[in-house]
Amino acid sequence: MASISKIIGQRVALGGVTLWIVSLVVFAGVQFLPGDIATEMLGRAATPETVAAFRKSLGLDLPLYLRYLHWLGDVLRGDLGTALASGRDIGELIRPRLFNTLFLALTAATLAVPLALLAGLLAALHRNTFFDRMINVLTLTSISFPEFFIAYILIIVLAANAGIFPSLSDVDSAAGLAGRLNAVALPALTLTLAVLAHMTRMTRTSIINLLANQYIETARLKGLSEWRVLVRHALPNAWAPIVNVIVLNLAYLITGVVVVEVVFVYPGLGQLIVDSVQKRDIPVVQACSLIFAATYILLNLTADVLSVISNPRLMHPK
Template sequence: MAPIAKIIGQRVALGMLTLWIVSVIIFAGVQFLPGDIATEMLGQSATAETIAAFRKSLGLDLPVHLRYAYWLADVLRGDLGTALSNGRDIGELIRPRLFNTLFLALTAAIMAVPSALLGGLLSALYRNTFFDRLINVFTLSSISLPEFFIAYILIMVLSAKAGIFPSLADVDSTAGLAGRLNAVALPALTLTLAVLAHMTRMTRTSIINLLANQYIETARLKGLPEWRVLVRHALPNAWAPIVTVVVLNLAYLITGVVIVEVVFVYPGLGQLIVDSVQKRDIPVVQACSLIFAATYVLLNLTADVLSIVTNPRLMHPK
């Protein structure tokens, strides 16, 4: 356990360093946005004295490095600040939006992960057949299309023409599980199609690369069915790259939902950050960006750890 603990500690330290660098980039990027936030918030008719007082109330009269230090200290205490657009606490504003985004990502993951593993297994089992080529065409098509295009196609087919699902994913805190699932059906299906190809092709490739090994040939010589050879002998040894791709795509499901949420007007974190950019609500933009970054770093760290645990050879590099 000592080598694993050491490697996990190194990965955690690297993840914290990465997150700190990302926080610097987020803060600096927001500061370099064109225009003046005080003028945008107060309007062009505001007097110079009013603008100066407003800038002082926001701490914009302080040097950049001091503003960053105060902002980072507040974040570490769990204080994300106050929204400029409505004066609400950002933590309270983000909490229901974050829940909606996580619910959407979880729904898409439940649809995508089993489908990708099953598709990859079947594609490897019937490789070089019509079924395998059909899977390849489908995955290459889905990976080549941008999310907003897939979303509009699904809206046209399943909402406008078939009338099966609503075109707008409108949910609130009073919606039950069935109502939420019905509302997020099209956004979840869009995300599923966006990430399905990576996981399916990695599962297929990882399993096929193992089929020439001697223990696979031994299992076949024992008379085991081909599907059992794949599931019992090939799949367990192919988990390392598959798990890495699955976890990284789960990270995309959470951090890459901005476009999908905007298309379906879904009240999640992605929609909130777009609305906040339009309103020049800088504290909310910073908080949402930091949450997205922390989520991606955490899941990337999880992918590293799982790839090490599922492949002990990585613990002893030559």
């Protein structure tokens, strides 16, 4: 237990340092976006005096390092600032969008994880057969296509031609569970196809690597069925790499939804950050980028810790 606590403490400290470095990159990157926020907000007809006064009111006349320290201090106090385009509190603006993004990612994960585990187990059970080759072809095909291409194909087939699902995923806070599931069906299916291949191939590879071990041969000699050997004996010992790739793909589901949300006009955090970049709403862009970075770092930390817990040998590296 002490070793696990030490490892978790080290990972958390490393994650904190990484997040601080990311905050520097996010702040610096946003500052170098083309265009001037004051001119964008006031219009090109604004006088230089008006633009200078507006920049001063936003603190843009301060040195870059002072603006960063002020912003970082506010973030540490839980104050993400005020949106320039709407004048709303950024925390209130982001909260429903973040919920929508998490709901979409959870729906996609609920579809992708069981399908990947089942497909990987079946491919390992029937390895080097026609079924195994078909699984490999399908996974390689899905991983080769970018998300926007998969999204447009699904829109043409399931929305425009079949009319099963809506092509635009418009939801609001009053929508019930059934309405939300119907709205996110195509985006969730797009994300599922995008991450399914990684998890399926990792499950298959991890299982096959264990099938030559002696305890697997012993289980077979006892007369156990091949399916029971895989599920009861091989799968528990293959959890470390499988859990790692599953959590990393969950991180992608949350932080990699920008393209999918834009294609389906889904009111999530990805759509918000794209709209804010277009409006030069710097505080919103910084807040969204930091949330994405924190989520990715947290899930990477979770994957690292789960890998160590599922494989105790990693707690005692040579």
